[in-house]
Amino acid sequence: MLSKEEEIDILKSKNNYEDAQSSSIEALKIVQKNRGWVSKQAICEISKILKIPESNLEEVATFYSQIFRKPIGRNIIRYCDSVVCYMYGCEDIKSCLEDALNIAIGETTQDLRFTLLPICCLGNCDNAPTIMINDNIYSRLNVKRVVELLELYK
């Protein structure tokens, strides 16, 4: 059940656009910000608030890479795999993350501490390789530093 605050925020977001469908992405993000991910139940409730079909929300929610349709970890690690980071060894960073967390790309650790995802170029190419953990960007990484960072996000 969505909270009253979530409902108000979703309705407020409608004011920025010409119709309710246009605020669908914002609505999904409001729910995700509070709950970490967007459940089927949440889609159903957003659909009632915005008065748009559930299928419209579903197709949007499954299209965009930063809308999550299943529970995620407390910390989201997004490693940049774009071409400059590639030249600086992002594949080693990826292997290191997968080994340390014992998960593959797109998965969440069993203790729900981490979710590991790739990301489009983070625009930090002059400081490659780079990863983003939650809202924080870490630059000029190496494998040793990655392991240290994981310890910080227990």
Place this chain on the structure above:
Amino acid sequence: MKKILRTSETHPLTWWLNEKKDVVWIQEYKKNGGYLAFEKALKTIKPVDIISIVKESGLKGRGGAGFPTGIKWSLMPQKSNFDVRYLLCNADEMEPGTYKDKFLMEKIPHQLIEGILISSLALNVSKSYIFLRCEYIQAEHILKKAIFEATKFGYIGNNVLKSGLNFEIVLHSGAGRYICGEETALISSLEGNRANPKYKPPFPAHVGAWGKPTCINNVETLSNIPSIILHGTKWYKNLSKSIDSGTKMMGFSGKVKNPGLWELPFGITAREILEDYAGGMNSGLNLKAWQPGGASTELLTFKHIDLPMNFSTIQHAGSRLGTALAMAIDDTVNIVSLVRNIEEFFSRESCGWCTPCRDGLPWIVSILKSLEMHQGHENDIDLLEELCCQLGPGRTFCAHAPGAVSPLKSAIKYFRSEFECGIRTTSIINI
């Protein structure tokens, strides 16, 4: 390495910055002449004349395609019954190897806002959207604060500077998809749908967001507008060393000594940027190839390094200036592996709308992977070339797939032996 002396006469975009490159907030921006261009445009220039000035300035879109901004603006209906029209600022920067818009938004947000306001005035727009990629969290915070400041100082809102005009800027943050940078896909996404591109015509200037006339400009393009209005077209043209007017955010990343971006005049050579600003290649490494402006631009080689950086010269050399944020590829990099990385990115980011792109890109990735593992088949290179053709311009719904195969096509052209190497080993194993 050259030290840049930034002045308002030579560096219209970045002269605002101090040594520490702190954010230029409104007090500092106004103190140095910020928003004067907007006031001048609002009080003394007719909207149609603003369009003429921008047209005459020769400003070309800085998002990658380089379409003349003034002409794009003049495509919007001038006198019509449309009472609602929109300006969209494309800040959905995700091109691998590109970080110029992020820099401008995070350091000089009011320059962008002033550019949007002047453009809104010229295009008779009262509501603009900044479509920002959601992963640019710091840029989002800074732009939100800057919009708040501009509203507080009376530049945004109702009856701006007692002109009777209203301006609203909405910061819209996306949800993650490279294709949103394509202008019709950006509109689809803003309308709350999957970011599938739309067929043109009709062009967004006539049927854009919510069916209304819509103009879409890049962050860097809009950031150029205030100085053009303030200092004039002749001055702007003279900033350049080539036929393209003004300056451009350019730079080099990759294994160079001082990777970064700088505001430089059009026409500066790639070698000058690489050696004088980026400090040359790291010790022990040689330049093998380079991409002039992002992952979707064709590879060029060392023989092209003295080319002036402008739209037509780079195009003549068989590539595109793109975002002009170049990437140096050193001689330790295997070109097949590098292109595999690029194609994996484009394959992942295909919106899936049309078959050549949706099915062709994963096919290319699969072939490149087998070549990388030295398990390629005899006809793999021919097949890759065939796919480059089938995914080329005019064969797909938008420019995503043609952009994706551009580096591959050029890689085969210049580094064919590295592709052949992936096959030869297999033949030996078969023997």
